[in-house]
Amino acid sequence: MIRTTHPAPPPLEVDGFSVTLHTPNVSVRPVDRVTYSVEAGEVLAVVGESGSGKTILNMAPLDLLPVGVDADMAGSVRFEGRDLLKMTASELEAVRGSGIGVVFQDPLSALNPVRKVGRQLTEGIERNLRLTPAQSESRAAELLALVGLPDPKSRMQQYPHELSGGQRQRVGIAMGISGEPRLLIADEPTTALDVTVQAQIVELLKDLQKRMGMAIVIITHDFGVVSGLADKVAVMYAGRLSELGSVRDVLVGPAHPYTRGLLQSVPSLTVPMDTKFVGLPGQPPNLAHRIDGCAFAPRCAEVRADCRGHRPGLLSVPRSSPGHLAACPVVVNQNI
Amino acid sequence: MLRTILHRAVSAAILIVIASVFSFMIIAAFPGNVAALIAEMRGGFVSHEVVAAVAEEYRLNDPLVLRYFHWLGEVLQGNLGSSLRTGESVAAAMAQRLEPTIVLVLGGSLVTLVMGVSLGFAGAMWPNGVIDQIIRAFAVFNVSLPKFFLAAMLIYIFGVQLQMLPTFGFRGPLSWILPCIAVGAVPGALLSRLIRVGLEEAMSKPYVITAKSKGFGRRRILFRDALPNIVPVFLTTFGMNIAFVTQSSLIIEPIFSWNGIGAYFVEAARFRDLPVLQSCLLMFSILFILVNLMVDLIVMMADPLQRRAKRA
Numbered sequence: 001m002i003r004t005t006h007p008a009p010p011p012l013e014v015d016g017f018s019v020t021l022h023t024p025n026v027s028v029r030p031v032d033r034v035t036y037s038v039e040a041g042e043v044l045a046v047v048g049e050s051g052s053g054k055t056i057l058n059m060a061p062l063d064l065l066p067v068g069v070d071a072d073m074a075g076s077v078r079f080e081g082r083d084l085l086k087m088t089a090s091e092l093e094a095v096r097g098s099g100i101g102v103v104f105q106d107p108l109s110a111l112n113p114v115r116k117v118g119r120q121l122t123e124g125i126e127r128n129l130r131l132t133p134a135q136s137e138s139r140a141a142e143l144l145a146l147v148g149l150p151d152p153k154s155r156m157q158q159y160p161h162e163l164s165g166g167q168r169q170r171v172g173i174a175m176g177i178s179g180e181p182r183l184l185i186a187d188e189p190t191t192a193l194d195v196t197v198q199a200q201i202v203e204l205l206k207d208l209q210k211r212m213g214m215a216i217v218i219i220t221h222d223f224g225v226v227s228g229l230a231d232k233v234a235v236m237y238a239g240r241l242s243e244l245g246s247v248r249d250v251l252v253g254p255a256h257p258y259t260r261g262l263l264q265s266v267p268s269l270t271v272p273m274d275t276k277f278v279g280l281p282g283q284p285p286n287l288a289h290r291i292d293g294c295a296f297a298p299r300c301a302e303v304r305a306d307c308r309g310h311r312p313g314l315l316s317v318p319r320s321s322p323g324h325l326a327a328c329p330v331v332v333n334q335n336i
Numbered sequence: 337m338l339r340t341i342l343h344r345a346v347s348a349a350i351l352i353v354i355a356s357v358f359s360f361m362i363i364a365a366f367p368g369n370v371a372a373l374i375a376e377m378r379g380g381f382v383s384h385e386v387v388a389a390v391a392e393e394y395r396l397n398d399p400l401v402l403r404y405f406h407w408l409g410e411v412l413q414g415n416l417g418s419s420l421r422t423g424e425s426v427a428a429a430m431a432q433r434l435e436p437t438i439v440l441v442l443g444g445s446l447v448t449l450v451m452g453v454s455l456g457f458a459g460a461m462w463p464n465g466v467i468d469q470i471i472r473a474f475a476v477f478n479v480s481l482p483k484f485f486l487a488a489m490l491i492y493i494f495g496v497q498l499q500m501l502p503t504f505g506f507r508g509p510l511s512w513i514l515p516c517i518a519v520g521a522v523p524g525a526l527l528s529r530l531i532r533v534g535l536e537e538a539m540s541k542p543y544v545i546t547a548k549s550k551g552f553g554r555r556r557i558l559f560r561d562a563l564p565n566i567v568p569v570f571l572t573t574f575g576m577n578i579a580f581v582t583q584s585s586l587i588i589e590p591i592f593s594w595n596g597i598g599a600y601f602v603e604a605a606r607f608r609d610l611p612v613l614q615s616c617l618l619m620f621s622i623l624f625i626l627v628n629l630m631v632d633l634i635v636m637m638a639d640p641l642q643r644r645a646k647r648a
Contacts, residue, residue: 062549097552
């Protein structure tokens, strides 16, 4: 008998994934045929403007969209080889917490206002690590110390409104990692914080990722976070993936005109004082309307006539690493 | 926190004083010649002399303010005067009739609580399911029903047709069942809707998504995350319900021939028995105000946002 050893499937494989949201009046498609994967121990940053579908892309497969949002999903999102979209409600329940942990964007509304922080933390630990209440208690204190909260024991006796924004975000991170998940999804974990705290949180996530060996998907629009934390970047525009590659390739040699525009519109402290700030002209398209060609065409400086005809697929960027892909035939062909 | 408690207690005290003034005024403001009325109720020949003697006895010729303080002094000593009709002490009569009313208020509140909580939770557990629809219809039906009609229906079904439960008099726990249901069903239906809607609203909050992300299911989230958030609203409504149930006793006690305070009040109103009316009004007002104060304080204790204000 021949025994073949299969390599373990990667933590996350997103393949041709689309989400359509239905409201009484319109249907929008905030995620449109997106494909990427995250390897074990890898950190992927999903970047893009507000409304580019970053959050829905990551929350919809876990059934963590706000109540009342009716989402149709197509394609596949495999967690360790199992398609999340085909799971039953109880199978998905088993994945959440212990398999995939989540850190939410707004730490104040994500915590229950009338329950003590400690209880909100220990209940997940009890469930996902199958510990006794007493063990969970000390584990929770360890976690809070790990995320850099001083005096964890007394913090646990407090209510969310008694903590500062940074403290709440740390509690949120502790909650996300409390089940020791193999994959952590962090939705803009630093947006609500001031810059010094942001840097601490990035360091913390990096440290935790090394210690616990988990894969991370971090949703952000902050390139500081991207360069500080991520291995790989996925750039989203209008629900589509416009560029994918290693942080080095994408930040140093951005191929897609949207990525270039985005990077250019990051204010810098190293340019002369009177340099004119260049933003991206125009507005993202209305996702309620069908977009036939490249979604970025109306704002693009490199636009050609055939850009509006059909949607460009992801192409390998020439003279870059093999995994560097961009959805722009114009630029890719220029560089050959 | 302490300041707020003190503040609430002082407002309650002021309200009680105002209520006492209004209860007192019922004699002063009663239409017609009160002295003649009292004399008439005592029977016999009503001459000018008799009326004058009654006016003297009840100090009706004294200035209003003086009379108020005199009356208040008596009340504080536990003397509520005597019934014009029977001549018995109002305080003693009320003490005698307290038991049925306490049973009705507590029993009715229990019915409200059990009905409101169980139906409210069932509705929230399976939203828009068959149970939820039935409960909703039942709630609307109950709320729009006059209390006496529900009582009459209960008597007809359980007393006359099924002959299961006594429908007459205050005679042991079995006879308590129908009146308590008659009193508690309407506020119970209201409470169930409130709990159902409150839980639904709480279940749409982001912290519920967080709880879900930890791997918990709907039932557990409903109890652990949504429930604590509706406690203040629940307590406030339940406190108001006690007032509602007490008020219902006026209608329900006579229907079931219970000799409670409610029936006493109705009787007094029918016979214009002013001291009894006055005393009942005062007691009901004080009960309402104290219950409201207690509910306010309990809500404050139960809500961590109020209990522990953010430290500066």
